[in-house]
Amino acid sequence: MSRVVVFTSGKGGVGKTTATANVGISLALRGKRVIVIDADVGLRNLDMVLGLENRIVYDVIDVLEGHVTPEKALIRDKHTSNLYLLAASQTKGKELVDLEKFAKLVDHYRNLADYVLIDCPAGIEHGFRVAVTPADVAVVVVNPEVTSVRDADRVVGLLESMGKRESYALVNRVQPERVSRGETLAPEDVEDLLRIPLVGIVPEDPRIVEASARGEPVALQNHSPAGYAFRNVASRLEGEQVPFDELSRAKKSFLERLFGR
Amino acid sequence: MLRYLKRLRGGKKVTTREVARQRLSMVIMIDRGVLPPGMLEDLQEDIRKLLARYPVFDLSNLVIEMKEADSRQKVQIVVPIKTETSP
Numbered sequence: 001m002s003r004v005v006v007f008t009s010g011k012g013g014v015g016k017t018t019a020t021a022n023v024g025i026s027l028a029l030r031g032k033r034v035i036v037i038d039a040d041v042g043l044r045n046l047d048m049v050l051g052l053e054n055r056i057v058y059d060v061i062d063v064l065e066g067h068v069t070p071e072k073a074l075i076r077d078k079h080t081s082n083l084y085l086l087a088a089s090q091t092k093g094k095e096l097v098d099l100e101k102f103a104k105l106v107d108h109y110r111n112l113a114d115y116v117l118i119d120c121p122a123g124i125e126h127g128f129r130v131a132v133t134p135a136d137v138a139v140v141v142v143n144p145e146v147t148s149v150r151d152a153d154r155v156v157g158l159l160e161s162m163g164k165r166e167s168y169a170l171v172n173r174v175q176p177e178r179v180s181r182g183e184t185l186a187p188e189d190v191e192d193l194l195r196i197p198l199v200g201i202v203p204e205d206p207r208i209v210e211a212s213a214r215g216e217p218v219a220l221q222n223h224s225p226a227g228y229a230f231r232n233v234a235s236r237l238e239g240e241q242v243p244f245d246e247l248s249r250a251k252k253s254f255l256e257r258l259f260g261r
Numbered sequence: 262m263l264r265y266l267k268r269l270r271g272g273k274k275v276t277t278r279e280v281a282r283q284r285l286s287m288v289i290m291i292d293r294g295v296l297p298p299g300m301l302e303d304l305q306e307d308i309r310k311l312l313a314r315y316p317v318f319d320l321s322n323l324v325i326e327m328k329e330a331d332s333r334q335k336v337q338i339v340v341p342i343k344t345e346t347s348p
Contacts, residue, residue, distance in 0.1 A: 146281050146288075153289045182276030189282050193289060195329070 004106055004116045005237065006135035007170075008159075010151030012122030014143045015172040018208060019200075019230070020119040021049040022219040023139075026234035028080035029219070032114040035074065037106070038088035039131040040121040041097055047087050050077060051215020059089040064101050070108050079220055084113075099130050106134035115237075124158055132159065137237070138167040139199060144174055144185040149193055156194050168199035170233060175204045176247040187244070200233035202226050203250035225250035275322050286327040295334060301325070304336075312340060319343045 007020045017040070024036040038046035041060065047053040058073035063086070070086075077083035086109075109116045120131035132138065138159050142152040152169070159167050171187040178184045187201045205226035211218045218227035229246040236242055290296040305325055312318045324339040 146285055149285055150288060150292065153292065157293065179278075182278040185278055185281050185285075189278065192329075193282070193285050 002110045002114050002116065003137060003237075004110065004118065004135045005137045005139060006118040006120050006132050007139050007141055008120035008128065008132060008155055009122065009141040009148070010124055010155040011143075011148050014141050014148050015202070015208075016122075016141045017045045017049055017119050018212065018217075019139070019141050019170055019172060019202075019233075020117050021046060022217045022227070022230035023233050023237070024083055024115075024117050025050075025077075025080060025217045025219040026231040027115050027117075027237070028077065028083035029231070030234060030238065031082070032238075033082045033112070034115045034117065035084045035086065035109045035113045036117045036119065037086045037109075038119050039097075039102075039127065040119055041088045041092070041127065042090065043121065044088040044090045046119050047075075047085060048215060049212050049217060050083075050085060051079075052077065052085055052087075053215070056087045059087045059092075060097070060102075060105075061089040061092040063105060064098065070105055071112070079216065097127070097130050099126075099133055102130050103134040124154065128155075128158070129162075132162060132164065135164065136166065138164050139170050139233075140167060140194065140196065141170045141172050142190055142194070143172055144179075144187065144190060146185075149185065149190055152190075153194055156196055167196045168236075169194050169196050170200040170202065171198065172200075172202045173204045174201055174247060176251045179247065180251075187247075198244065199236050200229055201244055201246045202229040202233075203246055205250075275324065279324060283324055283326045287325075290327045290334070296327075308338060317342055 007016045009016050020036055024034050028034045038044055047056055052075050055075045058068045062068045063070050063073045073086055074084040106116055118131050121127035140152050140155055142148050169190055171190050174187060179186045187198060191198050203225045205224055207218050207224045208226055218224040219230045221227045232242045287301045291298050309320055312320060319341040322341045326337050328335050328337045
């Protein structure tokens, strides 16, 4: 049974696209067939994070308008053999994205893959509804900051009203030292406040910026704390019971760095 | 240094984490329509006024927070008692 997972947040800039790319890569590394869809029409970015920006010929609007088949518009990932990207359009307007047509397209992709991951646009308007409607599972990406958590709570409410029963929180950009000093919200606070279970705790990792710059997601790096955390998200989506040791490991790797490992 | 020593001896200040939790728990309840806006300030003021009559309480570290327990929403009020080292 294939699963459709939407990555959403309400607030922009919390790491939805990074999360979609890295969880997609992680699932593909586990041998799953994965299709990632950039639903952020007009602000295409998933292609950059995956390093596929030069390979795009067709985009989601071309498919929805029937100019090309859904299969032909997919771009094969260069890092893993079973990940495919459907890019957002950059110039064609988002008002062109029809909710029902998009849902039908996602259903078509269901038959081709084990996982269809959708990178949702920021905000809670039309684009949000389009991206969320076809999903079985929602991953709410949230930073441990009051503004992000408040917006995420709004999204959780909307997901409930849309009949989405399976939602998880992915707490991104957590600074382990600050959490232990009580200077910031802890992942368990976010879980308590949003009242949805955690699926991931991703430590802040300077390698993320470098990885995006190079188009090589951190999930491909063995020593990146964030990469490890994203691979754990994939394992949990697969139903595995994985302990939440991301922060203690991230701290350890800092010490390891200090002592030259 | 003095502050650090005070902290060690138990005169602990409310952490940023706790303040953030408290503020979020309230604002989320207002956003969800569970609590009417403005109620929190009134409640806080009333509780402070009442507790100010008892000097034993440390009102600078008063915590008022929404909690869910036994699938019911509850307001949890934590009133620390002053320790010797507290100002």
